Amino acid sequence: MTEKKPGWFSRLTQGLSKTSQQLTEQVTSVFVANKALDAAALEELEDMLIESDFGPQISATIAAKMAERKFADNDPNAVKEALAAAIADELRGREEGFDPLSGPKPNIVLFVGVNGSGKTTTLGKIAASLTARGAKVLIVAGDTFRAAAVEQLKVWAERAKADFMGRKTGADAAGLAYDACVRAKEEGYDVVLIDTAGRLQNKQQLMDELLKIVRVIKKVIDGAPHETLLVLDATVGRNALAQEQIFGRQAFVSGLVMTKLDGTARGGILVPIAKASDAPIKLIGVGEDIEDLQPFRAREFARSMVGLEPLGE
Ligand SMILES: Nc1nc2c(ncn2[C@@H]2O[C@H](COP(=O)(O)OP(=O)(O)OP(=O)(O)O)[C@@H](O)[C@H]2O)c(=O)[nH]1
Ligand SMILES: [Mg+2]
Numbered sequence: 001m002t003e004k005k006p007g008w009f010s011r012l013t014q015g016l017s018k019t020s021q022q023l024t025e026q027v028t029s030v031f032v033a034n035k036a037l038d039a040a041a042l043e044e045l046e047d048m049l050i051e052s053d054f055g056p057q058i059s060a061t062i063a064a065k066m067a068e069r070k071f072a073d074n075d076p077n078a079v080k081e082a083l084a085a086a087i088a089d090e091l092r093g094r095e096e097g098f099d100p101l102s103g104p105k106p107n108i109v110l111f112v113g114v115n116g117s118g119k120t121t122t123l124g125k126i127a128a129s130l131t132a133r134g135a136k137v138l139i140v141a142g143d144t145f146r147a148a149a150v151e152q153l154k155v156w157a158e159r160a161k162a163d164f165m166g167r168k169t170g171a172d173a174a175g176l177a178y179d180a181c182v183r184a185k186e187e188g189y190d191v192v193l194i195d196t197a198g199r200l201q202n203k204q205q206l207m208d209e210l211l212k213i214v215r216v217i218k219k220v221i222d223g224a225p226h227e228t229l230l231v232l233d234a235t236v237g238r239n240a241l242a243q244e245q246i247f248g249r250q251a252f253v254s255g256l257v258m259t260k261l262d263g264t265a266r267g268g269i270l271v272p273i274a275k276a277s278d279a280p281i282k283l284i285g286v287g288e289d290i291e292d293l294q295p296f297r298a299r300e301f302a303r304s305m306v307g308l309e310p311l312g313e
Helices: 008-015 017-033 039-051 056-067 076-090 119-132 147-160 173-187 203-220 238-249 267-276 298-305
Strands: 107-112 137-142 163-165 191-196 227-233 255-259 281-285 293-295
Touching (some): 008 017, 008 298, 017 039, 017 076, 017 267, 017 298, 039 056, 056 076, 076 267, 076 298, 107 119, 119 191, 119 227, 119 255, 119 281, 137 147, 147 163, 173 191, 173 203, 191 203, 255 267, 267 298
Parallel strands (some): 107 191, 107 227, 137 163, 137 191
Antiparallel strands (some): 281 293
16 A cells, blocks of 8 residues: 555546645635735635635634735746645644554454445455455455445455455354454464444444454454554545544544545545544545555645645655
Protein backbone atom coordinates (compact mmCIF):
# COMPACT_ATOMS: atom_id res chain seq x y z
CA MET A 1 0.00 0.00 0.00
CA THR A 2 3.01 2.25 0.09
CA GLU A 3 4.07 2.10 -3.54
CA LYS A 4 3.17 4.79 -5.97
CA LYS A 5 1.83 3.44 -9.22
CA PRO A 6 1.54 5.30 -12.48
CA GLY A 7 -1.78 7.04 -12.88
CA TRP A 8 -2.16 7.09 -9.13
CA PHE A 9 -2.63 10.79 -8.75
CA SER A 10 -4.96 11.03 -11.72
CA ARG A 11 -7.21 8.40 -10.12
CA LEU A 12 -7.17 10.43 -6.93
CA THR A 13 -7.93 13.65 -8.80
CA GLN A 14 -10.63 11.95 -10.84
CA GLY A 15 -12.14 10.46 -7.69
CA LEU A 16 -12.20 13.78 -5.89
CA SER A 17 -13.45 15.70 -8.91
CA LYS A 18 -16.95 16.25 -7.57
CA THR A 19 -15.60 17.99 -4.50
CA SER A 20 -12.85 19.87 -6.33
CA GLN A 21 -15.22 21.15 -9.00
CA GLN A 22 -17.65 22.49 -6.47
CA LEU A 23 -14.89 23.99 -4.39
CA THR A 24 -12.48 25.54 -6.83
CA GLU A 25 -14.60 26.77 -9.67
CA GLN A 26 -16.52 28.94 -7.30
CA VAL A 27 -13.63 29.80 -5.02
CA THR A 28 -11.37 31.00 -7.78
CA SER A 29 -14.15 33.08 -9.28
CA VAL A 30 -14.70 34.75 -5.93
CA PHE A 31 -11.07 35.65 -5.52
CA VAL A 32 -10.30 36.61 -9.05
CA ALA A 33 -13.32 38.81 -9.22
CA ASN A 34 -12.47 40.42 -5.91
CA LYS A 35 -8.85 41.39 -5.81
CA ALA A 36 -9.34 43.18 -2.56
CA LEU A 37 -10.83 40.19 -0.71
CA ASP A 38 -13.63 42.01 0.93
CA ALA A 39 -15.83 40.64 3.67
CA ALA A 40 -18.43 39.44 1.19
CA ALA A 41 -15.88 37.37 -0.77
CA LEU A 42 -14.53 35.82 2.39
CA GLU A 43 -18.00 34.98 3.56
CA GLU A 44 -18.71 33.35 0.22
CA LEU A 45 -15.54 31.28 0.52
CA GLU A 46 -16.51 30.19 4.01
CA ASP A 47 -19.96 29.17 2.75
CA MET A 48 -18.42 27.09 -0.03
CA LEU A 49 -16.18 25.29 2.42
CA ILE A 50 -19.16 24.61 4.67
CA GLU A 51 -21.10 23.30 1.67
CA SER A 52 -18.24 20.89 0.99
CA ASP A 53 -18.63 19.70 4.62
CA PHE A 54 -15.44 21.12 6.10
CA GLY A 55 -17.54 22.15 9.11
CA PRO A 56 -17.96 25.67 10.53
CA GLN A 57 -14.76 25.90 12.57
CA ILE A 58 -12.35 24.63 9.96
CA SER A 59 -14.07 26.68 7.26
CA ALA A 60 -13.60 29.82 9.36
CA THR A 61 -9.93 29.00 10.01
CA ILE A 62 -9.21 28.40 6.34
CA ALA A 63 -11.09 31.54 5.28
CA ALA A 64 -9.13 33.58 7.83
CA LYS A 65 -5.86 32.26 6.39
CA MET A 66 -6.96 33.12 2.87
CA ALA A 67 -7.88 36.62 4.07
CA GLU A 68 -4.25 37.25 4.96
CA ARG A 69 -3.13 36.59 1.42
CA LYS A 70 -2.95 38.96 -1.52
CA PHE A 71 -3.46 37.46 -4.95
CA ALA A 72 -2.31 38.89 -8.22
CA ASP A 73 -5.04 39.82 -10.62
CA ASN A 74 -6.51 36.84 -12.44
CA ASP A 75 -4.31 34.10 -11.00
CA PRO A 76 -6.58 31.23 -10.05
CA ASN A 77 -3.64 28.88 -9.61
CA ALA A 78 -2.18 30.98 -6.83
CA VAL A 79 -5.56 30.87 -5.12
CA LYS A 80 -5.66 27.09 -5.47
CA GLU A 81 -2.11 26.76 -4.11
CA ALA A 82 -3.02 28.85 -1.08
CA LEU A 83 -6.22 26.90 -0.49
CA ALA A 84 -4.41 23.55 -0.80
CA ALA A 85 -1.78 24.72 1.70
CA ALA A 86 -4.47 25.85 4.14
CA ILE A 87 -6.29 22.49 3.86
CA ALA A 88 -3.04 20.55 4.27
CA ASP A 89 -2.26 22.59 7.40
CA GLU A 90 -5.50 21.39 8.95
CA LEU A 91 -4.49 17.79 8.24
CA ARG A 92 -0.98 18.04 9.63
CA GLY A 93 -0.03 14.95 11.66
CA ARG A 94 -3.28 13.15 10.75
CA GLU A 95 -1.84 10.77 8.14
CA GLU A 96 -0.14 7.45 8.77
CA GLY A 97 1.00 4.66 6.50
CA PHE A 98 -0.60 1.24 6.40
CA ASP A 99 1.48 -1.83 5.69
CA PRO A 100 0.58 -5.05 7.51
CA LEU A 101 3.61 -6.75 5.96
CA SER A 102 6.00 -4.57 7.94
CA GLY A 103 4.47 -5.57 11.31
CA PRO A 104 4.54 -8.76 13.38
CA LYS A 105 3.49 -11.95 11.64
CA PRO A 106 0.74 -13.09 11.43
CA ASN A 107 -0.54 -9.55 11.24
CA ILE A 108 -4.17 -9.35 12.31
CA VAL A 109 -6.30 -6.61 10.75
CA LEU A 110 -9.89 -6.06 11.85
CA PHE A 111 -12.41 -4.06 9.80
CA VAL A 112 -15.20 -2.26 11.64
CA GLY A 113 -17.89 0.26 10.68
CA VAL A 114 -21.62 0.59 10.11
CA ASN A 115 -23.39 -1.31 7.34
CA GLY A 116 -22.67 -0.17 3.83
CA SER A 117 -19.62 1.90 4.75
CA GLY A 118 -17.33 -0.21 2.56
CA LYS A 119 -15.67 -2.68 4.97
CA THR A 120 -15.90 -5.74 2.77
CA THR A 121 -14.83 -3.91 -0.38
CA THR A 122 -11.89 -2.27 1.39
CA LEU A 123 -10.84 -5.62 2.83
CA GLY A 124 -10.99 -7.18 -0.65
CA LYS A 125 -8.90 -4.42 -2.19
CA ILE A 126 -6.29 -4.72 0.55
CA ALA A 127 -6.19 -8.51 0.15
CA ALA A 128 -5.57 -8.15 -3.58
CA SER A 129 -2.75 -5.68 -3.08
CA LEU A 130 -1.10 -7.92 -0.47
CA THR A 131 -1.29 -11.14 -2.49
CA ALA A 132 0.10 -9.20 -5.46
CA ARG A 133 3.14 -8.55 -3.28
CA GLY A 134 3.45 -12.30 -2.60
CA ALA A 135 1.90 -12.37 0.86
CA LYS A 136 0.03 -15.34 2.28
CA VAL A 137 -3.34 -13.90 3.22
CA LEU A 138 -6.29 -15.36 5.13
CA ILE A 139 -9.68 -13.67 4.75
CA VAL A 140 -12.17 -14.26 7.57
CA ALA A 141 -15.91 -13.72 7.17
CA GLY A 142 -16.60 -12.35 10.63
CA ASP A 143 -19.90 -10.95 9.40
CA THR A 144 -21.85 -14.10 10.23
CA PHE A 145 -25.07 -12.14 10.45
CA ARG A 146 -25.93 -12.08 6.73
CA ALA A 147 -25.50 -14.98 4.28
CA ALA A 148 -24.90 -12.56 1.40
CA ALA A 149 -21.99 -11.02 3.30
CA VAL A 150 -20.14 -14.34 3.33
CA GLU A 151 -20.72 -14.84 -0.40
CA GLN A 152 -19.54 -11.32 -1.23
CA LEU A 153 -16.33 -11.87 0.70
CA LYS A 154 -15.75 -15.26 -0.91
CA VAL A 155 -15.83 -13.61 -4.33
CA TRP A 156 -13.20 -11.12 -3.15
CA ALA A 157 -11.05 -13.95 -1.76
CA GLU A 158 -11.14 -15.73 -5.12
CA ARG A 159 -10.32 -12.55 -7.00
CA ALA A 160 -7.43 -11.80 -4.64
CA LYS A 161 -6.24 -15.44 -4.58
CA ALA A 162 -6.36 -15.38 -0.81
CA ASP A 163 -7.53 -18.19 1.48
CA PHE A 164 -10.97 -17.94 3.00
CA MET A 165 -12.60 -18.94 6.28
CA GLY A 166 -16.32 -18.62 6.94
CA ARG A 167 -19.16 -20.22 8.86
CA LYS A 168 -22.89 -20.68 8.63
CA THR A 169 -25.16 -17.69 9.11
CA GLY A 170 -25.65 -16.98 12.79
CA ALA A 171 -22.40 -18.66 13.88
CA ASP A 172 -20.36 -17.04 16.63
CA ALA A 173 -18.08 -14.46 14.99
CA ALA A 174 -15.66 -14.35 17.92
CA GLY A 175 -15.25 -18.13 17.78
CA LEU A 176 -14.45 -17.89 14.10
CA ALA A 177 -11.92 -15.11 14.69
CA TYR A 178 -10.28 -17.23 17.39
CA ASP A 179 -9.96 -20.27 15.14
CA ALA A 180 -8.65 -18.12 12.30
CA CYS A 181 -5.87 -16.70 14.47
CA VAL A 182 -4.87 -20.19 15.65
CA ARG A 183 -4.80 -21.41 12.02
CA ALA A 184 -2.80 -18.37 10.89
CA LYS A 185 -0.14 -19.06 13.52
CA GLU A 186 0.05 -22.77 12.70
CA GLU A 187 0.08 -22.34 8.93
CA GLY A 188 2.38 -19.33 8.71
CA TYR A 189 0.06 -16.69 7.29
CA ASP A 190 1.47 -13.21 6.83
CA VAL A 191 -1.80 -11.37 7.24
CA VAL A 192 -5.30 -12.18 8.52
CA LEU A 193 -8.06 -9.82 7.38
CA ILE A 194 -11.21 -10.08 9.49
CA ASP A 195 -14.49 -8.64 8.24
CA THR A 196 -17.22 -7.83 10.76
CA ALA A 197 -20.95 -7.16 10.71
CA GLY A 198 -22.12 -3.58 10.18
CA ARG A 199 -25.45 -4.15 11.78
CA LEU A 200 -26.75 -6.36 14.56
CA GLN A 201 -29.99 -6.06 16.54
CA ASN A 202 -28.76 -2.78 17.99
CA LYS A 203 -25.67 -0.60 18.38
CA GLN A 204 -24.73 -1.89 21.81
CA GLN A 205 -24.83 -5.48 20.60
CA LEU A 206 -22.60 -4.51 17.69
CA MET A 207 -20.05 -2.90 20.01
CA ASP A 208 -20.22 -5.83 22.44
CA GLU A 209 -19.58 -8.26 19.60
CA LEU A 210 -16.61 -6.26 18.33
CA LEU A 211 -15.11 -6.02 21.80
CA LYS A 212 -15.56 -9.78 22.20
CA ILE A 213 -13.79 -10.39 18.89
CA VAL A 214 -10.90 -8.16 20.01
CA ARG A 215 -10.68 -10.00 23.35
CA VAL A 216 -10.48 -13.48 21.82
CA ILE A 217 -7.91 -12.39 19.23
CA LYS A 218 -5.71 -11.12 22.05
CA LYS A 219 -5.96 -14.54 23.74
CA VAL A 220 -4.32 -16.19 20.73
CA ILE A 221 -1.84 -13.51 19.67
CA ASP A 222 -0.24 -10.98 22.00
CA GLY A 223 -0.60 -7.43 20.78
CA ALA A 224 -3.27 -8.34 18.22
CA PRO A 225 -5.28 -7.06 16.48
CA HIS A 226 -2.37 -5.10 15.06
CA GLU A 227 -4.75 -2.82 13.23
CA THR A 228 -8.42 -2.08 13.72
CA LEU A 229 -9.57 -0.03 10.77
CA LEU A 230 -12.76 1.97 11.08
CA VAL A 231 -14.30 2.30 7.62
CA LEU A 232 -16.34 5.47 7.05
CA ASP A 233 -18.46 6.43 4.02
CA ALA A 234 -17.79 10.02 2.93
CA THR A 235 -21.16 10.32 1.19
CA VAL A 236 -23.04 10.33 4.50
CA GLY A 237 -21.28 13.57 5.47
CA ARG A 238 -21.72 14.64 9.09
CA ASN A 239 -23.06 11.17 9.95
CA ALA A 240 -19.58 9.80 9.36
CA LEU A 241 -18.31 12.22 11.99
CA ALA A 242 -20.87 10.88 14.45
CA GLN A 243 -19.87 7.29 13.63
CA GLU A 244 -16.21 8.10 14.27
CA GLN A 245 -17.17 9.36 17.69
CA ILE A 246 -19.25 6.28 18.54
CA PHE A 247 -16.57 3.77 17.49
CA GLY A 248 -13.70 5.97 18.65
CA ARG A 249 -15.18 6.15 22.15
CA GLN A 250 -14.76 2.38 22.43
CA ALA A 251 -11.04 3.12 22.03
CA PHE A 252 -10.08 0.23 19.84
CA VAL A 253 -9.73 1.98 16.51
CA SER A 254 -6.15 2.31 15.25
CA GLY A 255 -6.79 3.90 11.88
CA LEU A 256 -9.50 5.31 9.65
CA VAL A 257 -10.43 4.49 6.07
CA MET A 258 -12.62 7.01 4.27
CA THR A 259 -14.44 5.46 1.31
CA LYS A 260 -16.59 6.78 -1.56
CA LEU A 261 -14.83 10.12 -1.80
CA ASP A 262 -15.61 9.81 -5.51
CA GLY A 263 -19.33 9.72 -4.85
CA THR A 264 -19.65 13.08 -3.18
CA ALA A 265 -19.11 16.81 -3.63
CA ARG A 266 -18.74 17.00 0.15
CA GLY A 267 -15.35 15.36 0.48
CA GLY A 268 -14.32 18.12 2.86
CA ILE A 269 -15.86 15.95 5.60
CA LEU A 270 -12.54 14.10 5.80
CA VAL A 271 -10.96 17.16 7.41
CA PRO A 272 -13.16 17.55 10.54
CA ILE A 273 -13.10 13.77 10.97
CA ALA A 274 -9.31 13.72 10.81
CA LYS A 275 -9.14 16.51 13.38
CA ALA A 276 -11.68 14.98 15.76
CA SER A 277 -10.33 11.44 15.71
CA ASP A 278 -7.58 10.08 17.92
CA ALA A 279 -6.73 7.62 15.15
CA PRO A 280 -4.96 8.81 11.99
CA ILE A 281 -6.35 8.42 8.48
CA LYS A 282 -4.61 5.55 6.73
CA LEU A 283 -6.43 4.91 3.47
CA ILE A 284 -8.96 6.55 1.20
CA GLY A 285 -11.31 5.03 -1.36
CA VAL A 286 -11.94 6.94 -4.55
CA GLY A 287 -13.76 4.29 -6.60
CA GLU A 288 -14.73 0.64 -6.74
CA ASP A 289 -11.63 -0.77 -8.46
CA ILE A 290 -8.73 -2.33 -6.60
CA GLU A 291 -6.47 0.60 -7.56
CA ASP A 292 -8.96 3.05 -6.12
CA LEU A 293 -7.92 2.37 -2.55
CA GLN A 294 -4.97 4.65 -1.86
CA PRO A 295 -2.76 5.56 1.05
CA PHE A 296 -3.83 8.84 2.58
CA ARG A 297 -1.28 11.58 2.05
CA ALA A 298 -2.49 14.88 3.40
CA ARG A 299 -0.65 17.20 1.02
CA GLU A 300 -1.47 15.15 -2.04
CA PHE A 301 -5.10 14.92 -0.95
CA ALA A 302 -5.33 18.67 -0.37
CA ARG A 303 -3.82 19.44 -3.78
CA SER A 304 -6.06 17.07 -5.66
CA MET A 305 -9.06 18.38 -3.76
CA VAL A 306 -8.55 21.78 -5.38
CA GLY A 307 -7.60 20.26 -8.75
CA LEU A 308 -3.84 20.90 -8.62
CA GLU A 309 -1.08 18.65 -9.95
CA PRO A 310 1.09 16.75 -7.44
CA LEU A 311 4.34 18.29 -6.28
CA GLY A 312 7.45 16.57 -7.65
CA GLU A 313 9.14 14.55 -4.92
N1 LIG B 1 -17.82 4.60 -5.50
C1 LIG B 1 -17.32 3.90 -4.49
N2 LIG B 1 -17.99 2.85 -4.00
C2 LIG B 1 -17.48 2.16 -2.98
C3 LIG B 1 -16.22 2.50 -2.40
N3 LIG B 1 -15.98 1.62 -1.41
C4 LIG B 1 -17.04 0.78 -1.36
N4 LIG B 1 -17.95 1.10 -2.30
C5 LIG B 1 -19.26 0.45 -2.58
O1 LIG B 1 -20.11 0.60 -1.45
C6 LIG B 1 -21.01 -0.49 -1.34
C7 LIG B 1 -20.98 -1.07 0.07
O2 LIG B 1 -19.71 -1.63 0.30
P1 LIG B 1 -19.45 -2.88 1.23
O3 LIG B 1 -18.00 -3.14 1.18
O4 LIG B 1 -20.36 -4.00 0.89
O5 LIG B 1 -19.87 -2.29 2.65
P2 LIG B 1 -19.84 -3.01 4.06
O6 LIG B 1 -19.35 -2.02 5.06
O7 LIG B 1 -19.13 -4.29 4.00
O8 LIG B 1 -21.40 -3.24 4.31
P3 LIG B 1 -22.12 -4.33 5.28
O9 LIG B 1 -21.52 -5.66 4.97
O10 LIG B 1 -23.57 -4.22 4.92
O11 LIG B 1 -21.88 -3.90 6.68
C8 LIG B 1 -20.56 -1.48 -2.42
O12 LIG B 1 -21.44 -1.36 -3.50
C9 LIG B 1 -19.16 -1.04 -2.79
O13 LIG B 1 -18.82 -1.34 -4.11
C10 LIG B 1 -15.50 3.64 -2.95
O14 LIG B 1 -14.42 4.04 -2.52
N5 LIG B 1 -16.11 4.29 -3.99
MG1 LIG C 1 -19.71 -6.21 4.43
